[in-house]
Amino acid sequence: MLEKVQGLSLEERFNFCFAPVNIRDPKAMFHLLKFASQYSEKRPVSIAMGMPKGSARNDAELLDLESKHQVLSMYLWLSYHFKEDTFPYVEKAETMAVSIADLLNKSLAKACWKPGSRSQGRGQNHYEEEPHPSGLEEGGDESESKTIRKLDSSRRPVFERPRSLIKSFKRKGQDQSSLDFVA
Numbered sequence: 001m002l003e004k005v006q007g008l009s010l011e012e013r014f015n016f017c018f019a020p021v022n023i024r025d026p027k028a029m030f031h032l033l034k035f036a037s038q039y040s041e042k043r044p045v046s047i048a049m050g051m052p053k054g055s056a057r058n059d060a061e062l063l064d065l066e067s068k069h070q071v072l073s074m075y076l077w078l079s080y081h082f083k084e085d086t087f088p089y090v091e092k093a094e095t096m097a098v099s100i101a102d103l104l105n106k107s108l109a110k111a112c113w114k115p116g117s118r119s120q121g122r123g124q125n126h127y128e129e130e131p132h133p134s135g136l137e138e139g140g141d142e143s144e145s146k147t148i149r150k151l152d153s154s155r156r157p158v159f160e161r162p163r164s165l166i167k168s169f170k171r172k173g174q175d176q177s178s179l180d181f182v183a
Contacts, residue, residue: 001033007040015081019074027064031071035078044088047075051096056107065104072097 002008002016016036021028031049038045049068056062072093079087 001029002036005033005036005040008036012039012082015078020070020077021074022067022070025067025070027067028070028074032074035075039082039086045075045078045086047072047089047093047096049096051099052103055103055110062104062107062111065100065107069097069100069104072100 002013005013005016008016016032016039019032021032023029034048035045049071052061052065052068056065075087075093076090076097079090079093084090
């Protein structure tokens with residue numbers, strides 16, 4: 001991708017190649033290319049990125065926050081490897097990175113995601129029945145009109161991501177093949 005940028009010395013190209021960036025993130029790669037282009041044109045490398053106003057409300061916004069933090073981290077890393085006057089917005093980048101990290105923390109706390117391994121605390125969850133939002137289903141009885149939600153030890157709802165059908169299918173296939181092999 002950096003081969004498109006003309007005018008970089010071998011050492012400069014080397015520094016841009018080793019910048020901490022997720023190559024699978026199109027936004028981060030766009031900013032890397034933009035930073036390298038501005039640098040090769042002997043212009044001060046700028047951060048042209050909007051700041052979010054609040055914490056993430058869904059996975060897409062959370063990924064966007066993470067991507068912005070990665071871009072700022074990359075800018076700071078590059079500023080340490082090049083002359084100070086070429087990356088003049090270090091203080092702004094540091095402030096933005098701290099603000100975005102704070103928003104990431106708030107977003108994760110608000111979503112009830114808990115740090116730690118998945119196997120930790122599996123036996124500590126509780127379940128609670130609550131009335132189905134639409135009331136009784138047609139032709140159903142009272143037992144069918146309840147939904148079950150998972151609660152943690154402090155009785156707060158626990159967010160669970162949907163499991164992939166492919167993973168479940170693979171797991172079933174592995175379980176079946178291991179039974180066939182043992183038999």
